Amino acid sequence: MPGILLETLRGKRADNVPVWLMRQAGRYLPEYRALRSEKGGFLDLVYDSQAAAEITLQPVRRFGLDGAILFSDILIVPHAMGQGLEFLNGEGPSLSPRLVDTALEVFTAQPQRFDPIYESLRLCRKALGPKVTMLGFAGSPWTVATYMVAGEGSRDQHVTRSLAYRDPQCFAAIIDAIVQMTVTYLRGQIDAGAEAVQLFDSWAGSLAPDQFERWVIAPNARIVTALRESHPDCPVIGFPKGAGEKLAAYARETGVDALGLDETVDPAWAHRTLPQGLPVQGNLDPLLLEAGGEAMARRVKAILDAFRERPHVFNLGHGIGQHTPIAHVELLIETVRGWKG
Numbered sequence: 001m002p003g004i005l006l007e008t009l010r011g012k013r014a015d016n017v018p019v020w021l022m023r024q025a026g027r028y029l030p031e032y033r034a035l036r037s038e039k040g041g042f043l044d045l046v047y048d049s050q051a052a053a054e055i056t057l058q059p060v061r062r063f064g065l066d067g068a069i070l071f072s073d074i075l076i077v078p079h080a081m082g083q084g085l086e087f088l089n090g091e092g093p094s095l096s097p098r099l100v101d102t103a104l105e106v107f108t109a110q111p112q113r114f115d116p117i118y119e120s121l122r123l124c125r126k127a128l129g130p131k132v133t134m135l136g137f138a139g140s141p142w143t144v145a146t147y148m149v150a151g152e153g154s155r156d157q158h159v160t161r162s163l164a165y166r167d168p169q170c171f172a173a174i175i176d177a178i179v180q181m182t183v184t185y186l187r188g189q190i191d192a193g194a195e196a197v198q199l200f201d202s203w204a205g206s207l208a209p210d211q212f213e214r215w216v217i218a219p220n221a222r223i224v225t226a227l228r229e230s231h232p233d234c235p236v237i238g239f240p241k242g243a244g245e246k247l248a249a250y251a252r253e254t255g256v257d258a259l260g261l262d263e264t265v266d267p268a269w270a271h272r273t274l275p276q277g278l279p280v281q282g283n284l285d286p287l288l289l290e291a292g293g294e295a296m297a298r299r300v301k302a303i304l305d306a307f308r309e310r311p312h313v314f315n316l317g318h319g320i321g322q323h324t325p326i327a328h329v330e331l332l333i334e335t336v337r338g339w340k341g
Contacts, residue, residue: 002195005066005133008311009196009235009258009279017304017312019336020067020135021329023319024059028326031058042087046072049116053123060132062326063333067133067196067313068124070189072117074139074200077181078148080114082107091152098151100159104174114185118192125193136194138186140201140240141178141219148174157206164215171215179219183226190231198237198260199223202318205242212246213253220254228255237281241318248273263288263317267306279311284332286316292328300335308341 002010005018026032032055036045045051055071075093079085084096097106125134138144149171150159164171186197204216224236239260240250251259251274261270261282270280284303288296304314314336320329 001130003066003131003133005313006195006235008313009133009237011257011277011279011311013309013311015341017314017336017339017341018066018133019314019333020065020069021059021320022069022316024063024065024069025055025071026320027322028320028324028329029058029062031062042073043085046076047113047116049119049123052116052120053127056120056124057127060128063329065132065333067135068128069135069198070117070121070124070137070194072120072137074137074144074202075147076113076117077138077144077178077185080109080111080185081148081177081181082109083148093147093152095147095151099145099149099174100151100163104177109181111181111184114188117185118188121189121192121194134193134195135198136186136189136196137198137200138182138189140199140204140216140238141175141182141223142207142215143201143203144178144182145171145174145215146203148178157203161206161211164211168214175215175219179222183223186223186227187230190227190234194234196235196237196257197227198239199256201238201240201243203242204240205244209246212243213249216240216243217250217253220250220256224255235279239281248275251275251278258311258313260315261317265317267303271306271310277310279313280307281313281315283315283317286318286321286324289316289328289332290321290324292325292331296328297331297335300332301339304336304339304341 004014008018039045039051052071056068060068075085086094088094146157146160235257237258238254238256241262258279263283263285
């Protein structure tokens with residue numbers, strides 16, 4: 001029988017609310033830090049299937065969460081497309097050559113880079129009990145493109161937004177290539193054991209409305225349609241961070257099975273505005289989790305109360321911070337488990 005998280009993503013409201021946390025496998029856990037000090041750099045860990053599976057399982061063992069989220073990175077897709085990728089200490093990811101300077105055609109695809117990721121999923125699925133849902137993921141095309149074009153992350157995605165305005169035909173070709181590779185990647189993840197997948201669009205909020213329609217909604221809709229054709233039973237969670245009032249259009253037009261909400265979204269507004277019965281996920285502020293205490297517990301209960309009449313997966317509004325105390329995560333889970341809807 002499917003776990004409560006998978007059932008909720010499929011639209012069934014349960015007595016208990018399932019919980020998992022974005023970036024739940026990571027630097028706030030001492031067991032992760034110990035393994036990383038032994039194994040080496042971040043990308044080395046991602047491509048080491050045994051290590052990546054162990055990191056994926058660590059928070060599930062510690063907290064009894066309802067979902068295990070694959071330990072990987074959204075930039076595996078451009079790496080498989082043939083772009084150089086490295087993670088620099090203290091500086092984040094660096095991709096080369098940048099697509100603002102060169103043509104996509106210079107890349108030679110290396111889809112074999114997906115193979116260790118698939119093996120990580122197989123190892124996790126084998127180790128997990130039937131009640132824990134295995135979650136895969138990929139970056140959404142717009143967010144992935146921002147890194148591929150600029151060669152690094154940025155606060156306002158200036159370089160990529162400028163290219164999209166200046167040469168929309170060129171930028172559309174980049175988006176099309178990312179869509180195609182992402183569909184291949186996610187299909188492979190599902191075949192390897194992912195029971196649901198999430199599309200992360202961390203920079204969706206930087207776009208004007210017409211650009212949001214073109215570069216966020218339309219590409220994600222294509223991915224959802226393709227996955228539904230090949231794997232109709234696998235729910236797709238869309239997470240367009242910063243989308244704000246555009247969330248309802250995103251939900252309707254992409255066809256996602258569930259919608260992740262960032263911490264800026266008012267849960268009461270979301271419940272009134274989003275399609276009836278659509279499962280939602282979120283949306284505690286990660287900084288409030290880091291702060292902890294009674295204020296955090298009150299906010300957790302307020303979010304749960306706001307979504308008591310629709311399928312709801314409790315989560316954060318974005319990824320858990322590396323300085324988050326373990327005791328605060330324990331209090332969050334205790335509060336969710338103790339809530340009576």
